[in-house]
Amino acid sequence: MAKNAPSFRCSDCGALHSKWSGRCDACGQWNTIVEESPLSKTPGSGMGGAKGKLIQLSALDTQEAAPKRALAGMPELDRVLGGGLVQASAILVGGDPGIGKSTLLLQATAAFARKGLKTLYISGEEAASQVRMRAARLGLTDAPVGLGAETSLRDILTTMEAERPDLVVIDSIQTMWSDRVESAPGSVSQLRAAAHELVSFAKRRGTAVILVGHVTKEGQIAGPRVIEHMVDTVLYFEGERGHQFRILRAVKNRFGPASEIGVFEMTGTGLAEVANPSALFLSERGQPNPGSAVFAGIEGTRPVLTEIQALVAPSTLASPRRTVVGLDSGRISTILAVLESRCGIPFAGLDVFLNVAGGMKVIEPAADLAAAAALLSAREDTALPADMVIFGEISLSGALRPVGQAENRLKEAAKLGFSQAIAPAGTKAQGATGMALRKLGDLVTFTGEMFGA
Ligand code: TYD
Numbered sequence: 001m002a003k004n005a006p007s008f009r010c011s012d013c014g015a016l017h018s019k020w021s022g023r024c025d026a027c028g029q030w031n032t033i034v035e036e037s038p039l040s041k042t043p044g045s046g047m048g049g050a051k052g053k054l055i056q057l058s059a060l061d062t063q064e065a066a067p068k069r070a071l072a073g074m075p076e077l078d079r080v081l082g083g084g085l086v087q088a089s090a091i092l093v094g095g096d097p098g099i100g101k102s103t104l105l106l107q108a109t110a111a112f113a114r115k116g117l118k119t120l121y122i123s124g125e126e127a128a129s130q131v132r133m134r135a136a137r138l139g140l141t142d143a144p145v146g147l148g149a150e151t152s153l154r155d156i157l158t159t160m161e162a163e164r165p166d167l168v169v170i171d172s173i174q175t176m177w178s179d180r181v182e183s184a185p186g187s188v189s190q191l192r193a194a195a196h197e198l199v200s201f202a203k204r205r206g207t208a209v210i211l212v213g214h215v216t217k218e219g220q221i222a223g224p225r226v227i228e229h230m231v232d233t234v235l236y237f238e239g240e241r242g243h244q245f246r247i248l249r250a251v252k253n254r255f256g257p258a259s260e261i262g263v264f265e266m267t268g269t270g271l272a273e274v275a276n277p278s279a280l281f282l283s284e285r286g287q288p289n290p291g292s293a294v295f296a297g298i299e300g301t302r303p304v305l306t307e308i309q310a311l312v313a314p315s316t317l318a319s320p321r322r323t324v325v326g327l328d329s330g331r332i333s334t335i336l337a338v339l340e341s342r343c344g345i346p347f348a349g350l351d352v353f354l355n356v357a358g359g360m361k362v363i364e365p366a367a368d369l370a371a372a373a374a375l376l377s378a379r380e381d382t383a384l385p386a387d388m389v390i391f392g393e394i395s396l397s398g399a400l401r402p403v404g405q406a407e408n409r410l411k412e413a414a415k416l417g418f419s420q421a422i423a424p425a426g427t428k429a430q431g432a433t434g435m436a437l438r439k440l441g442d443l444v445t446f447t448g449e450m451f452g453a
């Protein structure tokens, strides 16, 4: 490549291209190729920069190294943040439009403000009067939050420089535009530039910034994934539109465990915290039904029980339907294949529907056995005992593999009134008192014992 020739990189898959084009050949995405500036503007003269300052790791004071944290007093939020808001950290909160991000962050900002933090809430989407109306609905009008309705990054940074707040919320990063970049607001380069400037400000001035990002299906606006690598913490706010439950999930956290969740309920007066999600997710369960199995799961550091529901019906289609909501459809295909080839239970000619009740998403492999139980229960039209929880990973050979934190899973189940559990052989659970625990080695034994198949 010629010296100083520009290089282009796909912001989605990272593939390098020698020239710009509308579509990335490597991943097939449109409008993702952006120009990259070269590492050094003066080729041939070494790297051309000044030598940086090095600190010995051993010379670091551990007291100094521990990040300063502030608690919002909203336990569901504080836990997902890894134990409170870290000073000078950058946080991305992504989610579908309309899921409740602005509501959550306005509540969070007010909570931090009431704890004595100096906070700014900058909305690029709503006028200040609209934000105030929302605040009135949420009962937050008396919270000492600085409100701004602004989209120009330069003005926002000037305000932040003058005010020196402890926390700034930018709602949303896709509406911000930097005059240093030519392209339109919402484009990949604008998004990156705006995020970069705000994150650098956070690090330099000790301000925590929370960036709101709309998840976009496809189209003109770049999604929040483009800036995930720039921030310390990435949270996604998810939930089904038809359900009032909302889950705040940590997918990356430099200051705490990832995969931690916080559960909220959308009410007429904002988001209410749900301290006991298991009870909520199981509250719709009535009489024992064929096709229902309770999975004892772990989300981050907390046990959460969910109901997995299956429906199996004769199909009129040449390739029967496999509809999976809230679980990994790839894993479900595997489980169906294992049931078919290891246990001799065919699902050919049958439509299969699987769903996690309450709009929850379960990504743990430990849910395999509960999904299999729900499928079998639906197929045999036989209900599982109402007081039974199930967990375990299924391997391709049909063996059941033990999963972590069995004791926590069983304790939570016992607390909620469950009295029997099925888990893989090799499960270590000393503290499972009051729980009839059956340990099974493989899926064949499981299906035999459960349904006499
Ligand atoms: P919003 O926070 O504006 O979503 P986002 O910022 O993610 O786009 O929330 C939008 C939805 O939340 C809207 O459909 C109305 C509902 N809502 C309530 O049910 N109760 C409330 O108190 C508020 C403020 C909003």
Ligand code: MG
Pocket: 098, 101, 102, 103, 125, 171
């Ligand atoms: Mg919003």
